[in-house]
Amino acid sequence: MDALNNLFVNIAAAIRGLFADSHSFSADLTINIIAFIILFLIMVVAALFLSLVERKFAHWVSQRSGPNRLGPHGWFQFIADAVKMLGKEDITPANVDKFFFKMAPMMLVGVTLMVFGVIPFGKGMVAIDLDLGIFYFFAISSLSTLAMLMAGWASNNKYSLLGGLRAVAQMISYEIPLLFSLLGVIMITQTFNLSAIIEAQETIPFVFLQPLAFIIYLIAGIAETNRAPFDQIQGEQEIVAGPFTEYSGLRWGLFMLAEYGNVVATSAIAVTMFLGGWYGPGFLPGWLWFILKIWLVIFLMMWIRWTFVRMRIDHLMHFAWKILLPLALVNIFLTGIGIYVYELLIARIGG
Amino acid sequence: MVSDSLRARVGELAVRVNGEVEESLGELELTVNDRYAVEALTSAKNFADVPCDFLHDLCGMDLEDHLEVVYQLSSLRGPQRLRIIARVERDNPVIDSATPLWKGADFLEREAFDMFGIQFRGHPNLKRIYMWDDFEGHPMRKDYVVESHEQRAVMRVRKEGE
Amino acid sequence: MTIEGTQEYSINMGPQHPSTHGVFRMVVHLDGEVVTKVEPKIGYLHRGLEKMAESRTYTQFIPYTDRLDYLAGPHNSLGYVQAVEKLMEIEVPERAEYLRVIFAELGRIASHLVMIASGSLDISGWTPWSYCFRDRERILDFFEMTAGNRMTPNFVRIGGVSHDVPDEFMPALKSFLEDMPEMMEEYYGIFFGNEIAQSRMKSVGILPKELAENLLITGANLRASGVQYDVRKAEPYSIYDRFDFKIPVLYGCDTYDRHFIRLLEIQESKKIIEQAFRDIPAGPVMAKVPKVIKPPVSKVYHRVENPKGEMGWYIVSNGTTKPARVRIRTGAFVNVQMLDAIVKGWKIQDLVTIFASMDLVLGEVDK
Numbered sequence: 001m002d003a004l005n006n007l008f009v010n011i012a013a014a015i016r017g018l019f020a021d022s023h024s025f026s027a028d029l030t031i032n033i034i035a036f037i038i039l040f041l042i043m044v045v046a047a048l049f050l051s052l053v054e055r056k057f058a059h060w061v062s063q064r065s066g067p068n069r070l071g072p073h074g075w076f077q078f079i080a081d082a083v084k085m086l087g088k089e090d091i092t093p094a095n096v097d098k099f100f101f102k103m104a105p106m107m108l109v110g111v112t113l114m115v116f117g118v119i120p121f122g123k124g125m126v127a128i129d130l131d132l133g134i135f136y137f138f139a140i141s142s143l144s145t146l147a148m149l150m151a152g153w154a155s156n157n158k159y160s161l162l163g164g165l166r167a168v169a170q171m172i173s174y175e176i177p178l179l180f181s182l183l184g185v186i187m188i189t190q191t192f193n194l195s196a197i198i199e200a201q202e203t204i205p206f207v208f209l210q211p212l213a214f215i216i217y218l219i220a221g222i223a224e225t226n227r228a229p230f231d232q233i234q235g236e237q238e239i240v241a242g243p244f245t246e247y248s249g250l251r252w253g254l255f256m257l258a259e260y261g262n263v264v265a266t267s268a269i270a271v272t273m274f275l276g277g278w279y280g281p282g283f284l285p286g287w288l289w290f291i292l293k294i295w296l297v298i299f300l301m302m303w304i305r306w307t308f309v310r311m312r313i314d315h316l317m318h319f320a321w322k323i324l325l326p327l328a329l330v331n332i333f334l335t336g337i338g339i340y341v342y343e344l345l346i347a348r349i350g351g
Numbered sequence: 352m353v354s355d356s357l358r359a360r361v362g363e364l365a366v367r368v369n370g371e372v373e374e375s376l377g378e379l380e381l382t383v384n385d386r387y388a389v390e391a392l393t394s395a396k397n398f399a400d401v402p403c404d405f406l407h408d409l410c411g412m413d414l415e416d417h418l419e420v421v422y423q424l425s426s427l428r429g430p431q432r433l434r435i436i437a438r439v440e441r442d443n444p445v446i447d448s449a450t451p452l453w454k455g456a457d458f459l460e461r462e463a464f465d466m467f468g469i470q471f472r473g474h475p476n477l478k479r480i481y482m483w484d485d486f487e488g489h490p491m492r493k494d495y496v497v498e499s500h501e502q503r504a505v506m507r508v509r510k511e512g513e
Numbered sequence: 514m515t516i517e518g519t520q521e522y523s524i525n526m527g528p529q530h531p532s533t534h535g536v537f538r539m540v541v542h543l544d545g546e547v548v549t550k551v552e553p554k555i556g557y558l559h560r561g562l563e564k565m566a567e568s569r570t571y572t573q574f575i576p577y578t579d580r581l582d583y584l585a586g587p588h589n590s591l592g593y594v595q596a597v598e599k600l601m602e603i604e605v606p607e608r609a610e611y612l613r614v615i616f617a618e619l620g621r622i623a624s625h626l627v628m629i630a631s632g633s634l635d636i637s638g639w640t641p642w643s644y645c646f647r648d649r650e651r652i653l654d655f656f657e658m659t660a661g662n663r664m665t666p667n668f669v670r671i672g673g674v675s676h677d678v679p680d681e682f683m684p685a686l687k688s689f690l691e692d693m694p695e696m697m698e699e700y701y702g703i704f705f706g707n708e709i710a711q712s713r714m715k716s717v718g719i720l721p722k723e724l725a726e727n728l729l730i731t732g733a734n735l736r737a738s739g740v741q742y743d744v745r746k747a748e749p750y751s752i753y754d755r756f757d758f759k760i761p762v763l764y765g766c767d768t769y770d771r772h773f774i775r776l777l778e779i780q781e782s783k784k785i786i787e788q789a790f791r792d793i794p795a796g797p798v799m800a801k802v803p804k805v806i807k808p809p810v811s812k813v814y815h816r817v818e819n820p821k822g823e824m825g826w827y828i829v830s831n832g833t834t835k836p837a838r839v840r841i842r843t844g845a846f847v848n849v850q851m852l853d854a855i856v857k858g859w860k861i862q863d864l865v866t867i868f869a870s871m872d873l874v875l876g877e878v879d880k
Contacts, residue, residue, distance in 0.1 A: 062643030158524050162546070162861070228637050229709055237532040237635045238865045307703070309710045310637035312862050313546060376599060376813050406729055407816065408825045408842035421840070423814050423825060427726065427735075427742045434814060455729030458850055466563075481556040481879065490564055497564075 004285045009124045035127040039116045047260035052078040054260075054302060061306040088249035093156070096246065100154035105247065105254035108147040112261035114140045119268045120195045122278045122287035133194035134186065137269060138179055141224070144262070145171040148233065151243035151255075163242020166313060167233045171224060173320040178220035180328035181213040184335040185273050198277030205276035209338075212331045214274045216324055221266040222301055223320070225259065229308040230316060237310075267297035353379050357401045357431045364394050380434040388420065388437035389447040395424055396452060401431045406449065409459040411467030412436075413493045418444050418467055439469055448473040466491035519544060524861075528557045532635045532865045535875030539852070539868075546860045551853045555846075558879035566839035571597050571806040572671060574839070579665035581843060582877040584627050585620035585820045586656070587613070590669040593839075595750055596815035596826040597671050600808035605800055609673035610752045611793040615686070616656075616668055617751075618782040618789075623652040624820035624874075625733075625775040625782075632772050632869040633704045636713050636862075641704040648696050651689055658682060672802035686790060693783050697776065705773055714769035718855045718867035721766055728851050732822030732844045733778060734871060737763045737770040744818040755792075756785045768863075771870040807834050821845040821877055845877040 012031060019027040052067065052075070059066030067074035092101060118133045120126040130136050145168055152164015186192065188209065189200045200206075207214045223230035234242045244255050271277060271293040278286030280293075311319070353374060361381055365372045368387035373380045383391050395403040403424035412419040422435040439446050448471035449456040460471045461480040468489040471477055479486060488495050527538035536557035542550040562581065566574050578593045579586040591613055598605065605613075630645035653663040659678050660666035668674055704710055720730070725738040735742060741762040745753040761777035763770040808830040815826045822844015831837040848871055856867050 058639065062640040063647055064643055158522065231637065232862075235637075235862070237637060238862050240531065306640050308638075309633060309704075309707060309713065310862075311709055312713055313860060315712055375811060378814060405726070407823070408814070408827065408840070410827060410840040410842070412829065412838055412840075421827065423827065423842070425816075427740055430748060432814075453729055454724075454727045454854075455847055455850055458847060459729075462846075479556075481559040483556075490561065 005122070005287075006124070007285070008122065008287065032127070035117075039127060040113060043113060043116060043261045043264065044257065046264050047257045048078045048082055050260045050263065050298065051081065051256065053298075057299070057302045058306050061303075082253075085253040086250060090249040090251060091246075093246050096156050097154040100150045101246075102251070104147050104151035104154060104243070105251045105258070107150065108144055108258040109254050109261070111140055111143045111147060112258045112265060115265040116261075116268075118194055119265065120198060120272065120277065121290050122285070123195075125287055126195060129195055130193070132192045134182060134192050134197070134269075134273075137265075138175070141262075141265070142171075142175060144258070147258075148243050151247070155243065155246040157246050159239040159241075160243050160245045162239050163233050163235070163245070166235075166239075167226075167243060169313070170226075170230065170232055170316060170320075173317055174220045174223040174230075174324075177216055177320060177324035177328045178224060180325065180332060181216035181220065182273055183328075184210045184213045184331050187332070187335050187339060194272050198272055198279070201276040202279055205274060205279075207274040207276075210274065210331065210335070212327060212334075214270070216328050216331065217270060217274065218297075218300065220320075220324060221270060222304060223316070225262045225266050225301075227259075227263070227301060228305040229311050231310060232313050232316060235310065263298060263301065264294060267294045267301070270297045353377060354401065354431065357398070357403075357433070360398045360401060361395075361433060364391060367394070378432060378434060380436060382436045382438065385420075385437050385439045385446045388422075388435070389449065389452070391435050391437075392422060392424075392449055392452055395433055395435065398431075401429060402426055403431055403433045404428075406453045406456055406459075409449065409456055409463060411463040411469050411491065413467060413491065415493055417441050418469060420446055420463060420469060422449070444469040445472055447471070450474055465489070468492070521549060527554075532868065534631060534869070534873060537868075537873065537875055537878070541861065541864065543861060546862075548856050548859055548861060548864050551856050551864065553849050553852055555849065555875075555878050558875045560880065562880045563839055563841060566836055568835065570834045571808070571836065574836075575670065576665070576667045579662075579667050580876055581824075581841065581880065582624065582819055582821055582845070582874050583664050584874050585617075585624035586662075586665045587616040587620040587668055588817060588819050589824065590667065591617050591751065592815060592817035592819070592824050592826050593828075594669045594671050595817070596813050596828045597806065597808065599813045599815055600811055600828060600830055601671070601802075601806065603672050603800055603802060605673055606797045607794050608677075608796045609798040609800070611789045612674050612678065612798060613669055614751055614753065614756075615786055615789050615793075616659075616666070616674075618786050619652050619655060621782050621820045622779050623649045625779050626652075628775050628820075628869075628872045629700060629704065629772060632866070633710070635865045635869040636710060638704055638707075638710065641700060644696075644699055644703065648692075651685075655682065655686065655689075658685070670799065671806055673797070673799035677798050683790070686786070690783060690787055690790070693779075697780065700776060705769075705776065711769060713863075713866060714772060714870075715765075715767060717768045717859060717863050718870065719766050720771075720851055720855050724854060725766075725851070728854060729847050730822070730851055731847065732819065732872075733774050734771055734822065734848055734851065736761065737774045738766045739764040744816050744823055748816065750815070750817060753785075756788045758782075758784045768866050768870040771872070775872070805834055807832070819844055819877075821872055821874055822848050841880055843877040843880060845871075845873045846880070849873060849878055 015031060016027050056066055067077040070076040070080050115137055117127045118130050118136055148167035149164045152160045185206050189197050191197060226233045244252055247255060271290060275293045278290045280289035361372055361379055365381055368383050368391045370381050370383035403426055405425050405427050406422060407425045408423040410421050412421055418439040418441055420437045420439060424433045437446060446469060448460060460474055461477060463469050464471060464477055465479045465481050466489055521542055521544050524541045524543060526541050527533040528536040538554040540552040541548055562577055565577060575590055578589040581589045626645040626649040630642040633641035656666040657663045659682060660668045720738050722739045725735050739762060741760050743760040746760055758781045761774055761781060763774050810830060810832045812829040817824050824844055825842030827840035828836055829838040851871060856864050
């Protein structure tokens with residue numbers, strides 16, 4: 001079990017062993033390039049697979065048949081979808097701002113991929129073990145707002161512009177409760193490092209200490225990833241597809257890739273911060289536990305998506321500023337009191 | 352089916368607006384000239400005890416020698432029904448609009464204008480509703496020539512600013 | 514160039530837009546996200562049915578009537594056929610009348626289910642949409658097993674119905690009726706009882722009673738504005754006077770009530786079908802009708818309560834085999850006018866909900 005647990009860590013060590021000096025620049029570079037490729041593949045495969053799982057889940061919830069032609073029970077459908085998307089004509093409409101129009105999807109995917117760099121998939125299994133991991137996550141994921149606005153503005157389409165502006169309003173608003181909900185955890189662990197935060201949860205996952213923060217994080221996270229009931233940005237029933245209206249083929253595919261990548265990243269952060277990361281009963285390796293927990297959160301998000309209807313944009317803002325933000329502040333306050341009382345008790349017992 | 356009280360009211364009204372009353376298949380029908388149409392409608396809307404205050408339908412009708420505007424009145428508060436027919440000249444079909452009485456007559460009058468070319472005086476927005484704006488002729492008139500399939504298959508070019 | 518303050522801008526919605534339920538087009542004037550004015554532009558599905566009727570015999574026109582409100586085919590043909598029967602003074606056999614009522618009410622349920630489904634889909638409720646379509650499918654199966662067509666059964670004929678129902682129809686109908694209460698609970702649970710859905714629809718797009726009457730709104734939209742009026746009760750046609758059912762009425766005048774009243778009407782339709790199912794006699798389904806339908810010179814105006822609003826058939830006969838004029842007053846066409854009257858000041862998201870609550874079907878709007 002130990003070998004299985006450290007499978008990837010050992011592989012990395014073996015690769016390093018191929019170099020004369022295992023900590024030389026070329027060794028680091030090789031490892032990083034391999035990590036990058038693996039992370040990219042994880043994201044692409046996860047996104048493609050997730051698109052199929054999402055449809056399967058939707059059909060299960062709403063009692064339809066769903067994709068059932070390709071492979072056993074339609075489980076190869078995502079390959080056909082990917083091939084179809086690659087084969088589609090790439091249309092750049094006249095009168096768009098060509099540079100930003102082409103930049104936006106790439107930027108969104110790039111941003112999402114960068115987030116994956118700090119996620120610890122297992123003990124020691126992190127591409128870059130940043131001390132400011134969670135801080136980096138927020139800094140980078142805020143950039144996706146910019147990509148949305150770029151897409152909306154550059155498309156030269158009124159629906160896209162409306163979608164882009166909605167994206168700015170919604171994502172900036174929900175970033176604040178998202179950030180505040182995690183502050184409680186950081187106050188307890190006294191660190192920004194994601195691996196350290198997971199290690200602090202060895203005895204008890206923080207979801208039991210911070211239940212309110214977990215709920216706030218989940219809601220705000222769904223809003224950040226633009227999924228129902230907070231999918232105003234696409235809102236296909238009123239603004240067609242928001243910023244993505246004018247995109248086709250692979251560029252549109254990149255947006256979808258980024259969306260599902262974001263879902264995985266948000267779930268991964270939730271697992272890291274609240275669900276105890278790679279810790280779990282010993283019969284499965286740690287990284288598998290991590291992936292299973294990610295799926296659990298994703299299923300929760302899907303369940304919400306297919307049950308609720310879309311909120312109105314003003315209710316949405318109301319919800320962020322007047323309900324989630326005060327609740328997050330209350331949570332921080334309660335956490336502060338809790339830490340104070342805990343330290344007092346420790347001092348008593350210790351003394 | 353037609354109540355006596357309604358019959359009496361329509362009789363009084365017919366004398367005032369110089370119209371003819373007919374009854375067939377249990378429906379009462381009042382035929383007037385175009386200039387009395389709105390007066391007849393207003394009185395019918397305000398009939399004591401049997402007000403016909405709901406304009407159920409308004410449509411045009413082509414009778415080769417003249418046009419007609421047919422108003423079907425009913426009420427949400429009783430079984431009374433009345434049909435008022437206003438005769439309109441064929442060459443210069445102009446009649447007062449019923450939109451001051453019922454806002455909802457708007458679309459119905461636009462349709463009658465579109466299909467029969469009847470001009471409604473005082474209508475807020477008398478434009479074609481089904482056919483496109485530069486369509487020529489009024490398709491429901493009896494003298495409208497329906498083109499053959501070959502003639503119709505000519506592509507229409509979009510104009511600037513459409 | 515400097516722009517001071519805010520600038521109003523207009524968006525063209527439709528005719529190819531996901532939530533205009535067909536080829537409806539509206540020019541929406543916006544101030545930010547707030548709607549200031551809506552101009553409905555219709556006619557993209559105009560087929561000239563009234564003109565077509567003048568060059569076809571009375572019987573030949575029946576299939577076209579199904580295409581008016583294509584979500585509830587039988588009721589359209591019922592209105593037309595009854596108008597012709599009034600002209601010809603034809604008595605219809607009992608069994609045919611019951612079958613007509615059963616089909617008309619099944620069509621009403623199907624239509625209302627589509628309305629609830631698309632109403633929920635317009636606020637992104639995919640699951641309720643799916644539930645409603647799942648159950649509507651069973652109704653379409655009834656149409657298919659009887660008449661061969663799913664949406665436009667073309668079942669009603671002058672003097673009766675085209676043929677009797679097959680043997681498996683009645684047991685299937687029975688099991689459908691038994692399943693209905695459960696379905697109602699499901700719709701309520703997932704859509705009407707949903708907190709977010711209620712916040713999206715309650716007190717949005719108020720259509721006051723006076724305005725509704727002035728705009729000549731009919732059908733369920735009028736009943737959701739507090740007017741208890743239904744042609745089936747006020748002026749019973751066919752055999753509707755034999756059944757015991759209520760006219761649901763709601764006083765909220767808002768989008769939620771316009772959706773909810775459809776659910777109540779489905780329940781009333783269910784009652785009617787149950788009674789018809791219980792009382793239906795055996796016998797012929799077609800009266801003795803002359804081979805050539807040639808009504809005397811006369812005119813008739815016949816009203817029926819269509820799912821989308823009241824439908825009026827004004828038929829003028831000139832004594833030949835073809836009508837001189839067939840005028841179709843459709844509920845949805847007149848109901849379009851309420852859109853601009855109630856949408857001002859609401860957001861573009863509400864515009865979609867309000868539009869859905871009007872329950873338009875473009876086949877009926879454009880004729």
